[in-house]
Amino acid sequence: MKLMETSKEILTELLEIAPNLGKTAISRVPYAVPNGFFEGFAERLMNRIHMEAAVYSEPDIGQQNAEDSPLLEIEEIAPLLAGLKNINTYQVPAGYFESLEAKIPALESKPFTAETKQAPVFNLKFVKYAVAACIVALLGTSIFNLTYHKTTDPIKDLATVSDRDMANYLDSDDIHWAPGIANSSASIDFSENDVHDLLSTVSDDELEQYSATLPEEKRNVN
Amino acid sequence: MVEQKSDTELLALFREPATKEKAFTEIVKKYQERLYWHIRRMLVDHEDSNDVMQNVFIRVWNALSGFREDAQLYTWLYRIATNECLTFIDQQKKKASVSLNELESGLSNKIMADRDFDASKLEWKLQLAIQQLPEKQRVVFMLRYYDEMPYDEMSKVLDTSAGALKASYHHAAKKIEDFILNH
Numbered sequence: 001m002k003l004m005e006t007s008k009e010i011l012t013e014l015l016e017i018a019p020n021l022g023k024t025a026i027s028r029v030p031y032a033v034p035n036g037f038f039e040g041f042a043e044r045l046m047n048r049i050h051m052e053a054a055v056y057s058e059p060d061i062g063q064q065n066a067e068d069s070p071l072l073e074i075e076e077i078a079p080l081l082a083g084l085k086n087i088n089t090y091q092v093p094a095g096y097f098e099s100l101e102a103k104i105p106a107l108e109s110k111p112f113t114a115e116t117k118q119a120p121v122f123n124l125k126f127v128k129y130a131v132a133a134c135i136v137a138l139l140g141t142s143i144f145n146l147t148y149h150k151t152t153d154p155i156k157d158l159a160t161v162s163d164r165d166m167a168n169y170l171d172s173d174d175i176h177w178a179p180g181i182a183n184s185s186a187s188i189d190f191s192e193n194d195v196h197d198l199l200s201t202v203s204d205d206e207l208e209q210y211s212a213t214l215p216e217e218k219r220n221v222n
Numbered sequence: 223m224v225e226q227k228s229d230t231e232l233l234a235l236f237r238e239p240a241t242k243e244k245a246f247t248e249i250v251k252k253y254q255e256r257l258y259w260h261i262r263r264m265l266v267d268h269e270d271s272n273d274v275m276q277n278v279f280i281r282v283w284n285a286l287s288g289f290r291e292d293a294q295l296y297t298w299l300y301r302i303a304t305n306e307c308l309t310f311i312d313q314q315k316k317k318a319s320v321s322l323n324e325l326e327s328g329l330s331n332k333i334m335a336d337r338d339f340d341a342s343k344l345e346w347k348l349q350l351a352i353q354q355l356p357e358k359q360r361v362v363f364m365l366r367y368y369d370e371m372p373y374d375e376m377s378k379v380l381d382t383s384a385g386a387l388k389a390s391y392h393h394a395a396k397k398i399e400d401f402i403l404n405h
Contacts, residue, residue, distance in 0.1 A: 007370050014367070017392050018399035021348075029368070030345045031262055032338060037272075038258070042250040045279050046243060052280070 167213065226252060229295040236286055246286070250279055253296060256369065257303045263352070263364050264307040266332045274310050278303045293378060300371070301379045304361060311357070329353045344402065351401035355394050362387055363394035 014021055158166075199207065227235075227248060235245035257278060262271040281302055289298060330353045333339060333346070340346050352360055361380065365371045366387075373384035380387065 006372050010366060010370050014395060017395040020399050020403060021395060028345055029259060029263060030338060030340075030343070030349065031266070031268070031336070033258075033262075033268065038254055041254055041275075042247045045250060045276055046247060048276060049280060049283055 230291065233286070233289065233291065233295070246283060249282070249286075249295070253299055254279075256296070257299060260300065260303055260364065260369060261307055263349075263368065264304075264361070265310065266329050266349075266353075270310065274306050275303070278306050281306070294375065297375050297378045300365070300369075304379060308357070308361075347402050347405055348398065350405070351398040354401055355397060359390050359394040359397075362390045363398070366391050367395075 161169075229249075232245050232249050232252075235241040236249070238245075254275070258271060258275055261274050261278070262268065265271050265274065278299070282299065289295070330350055333349050333353065334341075352363065355363060358380075362376065365376050365379065366373075371379070373387050376382075376387050377384045382390075
């Protein structure tokens with residue numbers, strides 16, 4: 001009853017707004033619907049709901065099967081390859097697998113055990129560190145010696161010093177002659193003949209000239 | 223003739239596991255034609271309408287156990303159907319990267335492509351005129367004109383005040399009349 005009243009109200013309202021929209025004439029919708037569409041709709045809908053419920057009730061299992069099973073995966077990707085999977089084209093000599101154990105003595109005598117030896121990780125590391133430390137120490141010592149303790153030939157170095165510089169050096173007050181050391185050194189390194197040989201090429205004039213340059217006390221040493 | 227059960231009775235049966243499916247099937251049968259035509263007038267194409275109507279009833283199946291009876295069932299169904307239609311139209315727009323105007327002209331083209339289309343007949347002109355309306359006015363006009371829905375019920379479907387709906391319907395009816403008179 002209420003619907004009828006509403007229907008009348010709506011028609012009245014429409015005629016007031018747009019009199020040319022004669023509701024009774026054009027209210028029919030002209031679209032066509034396939035035959036039997038509404039008759040089977042509820043059943044088709046329930047079938048779809050059942051199917052979706054079946055899928056959604058086990059989503060993990062379905063997904064897991066597809067992802068975890070290589071057979072299902074290849075069936076989805078390439079069904080032809082899935083069918084060829086179990087057809088082996090290679091041939092194996094008859095009884096090969098049965099005789100395999102006998103052909104490998106190690107397998108026969110020593111069955112596999114889970115026991116394994118652990119590599120001596122600590123000792124190996126220790127040796128490595130020790131070798132490295134030795135190399136570093138050797139290199140360090142060599143560099144230190146080369147840097148701070150240069151060993152050179154003193155005779156060669158003296159050859160580069162001029163006579164004048166040598167004379168000045170010998171005259172300088174920094175040198176303190178210790179007769180004992182001087183004597184002992186001479187007695188060890190030089191004999192009378194050595195001195196004679198050394199001075200054989202020096203003329204007497206040169207010796208006298210040299211002697212005159214020496215201080216008084218040094219003249220008496222020799 | 224089997225007497226049709228009321229919505230309250232059907233909802234009570236739906237809550238019982240033993241009669242849930244039977245009650246739902248009856249609800250579908252009771253409302254399928256009204257909802258179909260509401261959807262069809264919005265989408266024009268039958269296949270689109272069929273897809274959307276199935277989605278509507280699947281939503282109803284999933285949500286009906288939580289339906290509160292302070293609203294009318296048919297209002298709730300129209301609300302879901304309208305939202306599904308608008309979502310579908312929105313998806314079509316995004317999918318085809320077309321503007322709303324282009325989509326409306328696409329719907330008009332669908333109407334004119336119908337094998338029964340007759341431009342001289344008023345009912346076909348009316349369908350073309352409806353597609354010229356803005357989306358909201360189109361829904362309001364169809365709910366009022368075809369489904370004869372009172373404004374207070376429409377207000378629940380569209381979440382809009384009855385006054386605004388009245389104004390919207392007024393504008394829509396005038397535009398449609400103008401279109402029919404000028405085409």
